[in-house]
Amino acid sequence: MNRQQLAQEIIDAGRFLYGRGWSPATSSNYSVRLSESQALLTVSGKHKGQLGLDDVLATDFDGKSLEPGKKPSAETLLHTQLYRWKPEIGAVLHTHSVNATVLSRLTLADSLVFADYELQKAFSGISTHESQVLVPIFDNDQDIARLASKVQPWLDQHPDCVGYLIRGHGLYTWGPCMSDALRQVEAFEFLFECELKTLSIANR
Numbered sequence: 001m002n003r004q005q006l007a008q009e010i011i012d013a014g015r016f017l018y019g020r021g022w023s024p025a026t027s028s029n030y031s032v033r034l035s036e037s038q039a040l041l042t043v044s045g046k047h048k049g050q051l052g053l054d055d056v057l058a059t060d061f062d063g064k065s066l067e068p069g070k071k072p073s074a075e076t077l078l079h080t081q082l083y084r085w086k087p088e089i090g091a092v093l094h095t096h097s098v099n100a101t102v103l104s105r106l107t108l109a110d111s112l113v114f115a116d117y118e119l120q121k122a123f124s125g126i127s128t129h130e131s132q133v134l135v136p137i138f139d140n141d142q143d144i145a146r147l148a149s150k151v152q153p154w155l156d157q158h159p160d161c162v163g164y165l166i167r168g169h170g171l172y173t174w175g176p177c178m179s180d181a182l183r184q185v186e187a188f189e190f191l192f193e194c195e196l197k198t199l200s201i202a203n204r
């Protein structure tokens with residue numbers, strides 16, 4: 001795929017995720033791998049339901065903009081660390097849904113476990129509900145380099161990790177291509193909603 005086609009995938013993802021209410025206003029950021037050392041990412045501060053072809057830029061994996069005049073996403077390092085972590089990752093999505101925000105605030109532990117849901121099979125590498133999907137929750141931090149340095153040891157120790165939450169903030173998930181990453185966002189959102197409904201019924 002050429003750069004314009006990859007940029008269009010990011011634009012289409014933004015329209016879809018905004019439409020589902022998972023990327024409100026200027027929240028969220030999205031990227032695709034351009035090469036073994038570069039990513040194409042959303043610029044900072046744009047409304048993600050209204051992205052245009054000019055609202056993406058190439059960065060290296062240190063998060064440095066390769067397009068002077070464009071401001072990379074504030075969370076660029078959280079994307080580029082994933083491309084460095086696994087060469088098979090081709091797309092990364094960060095979203096800000098109500099359910100991800102509420103569930104990550106309600107959960108006092110530093111991780112969530114999904115078990116016995118059929119929909120777990122939507123995640124890469126999972127073929128049965130008889131599995132556990134462990135999702136770490138990192139405390140939010142405006143210092144993204146510091147946050148990335150907390151995420152990295154988890155990734156290194158959990159090579160099968162399919163996504164993580166930042167408390168009171170949102171979700172990161174990824175896949176070999178954009179459609180895989182989108183499928184995982186959708187699966188996470190289903191599971192977040194199930195967990196919240198279960199909690200609210202249990203606490204009646």
Ligand SMILES: CSC[C@@H](O)[C@@H](O)C(=O)COP(=O)(O)O
Nearest residue numbers: 026027028029044045046073074
């Ligand atoms: C609208 S506040 C959200 C931001 O602080 C941030 O968390 C975010 O997801 C978007 O930042 P951005 O710099 O546009 O990529």
Ligand SMILES: [Zn+2]
Nearest residue numbers: 027028094170
């Ligand atoms: Zn964010």
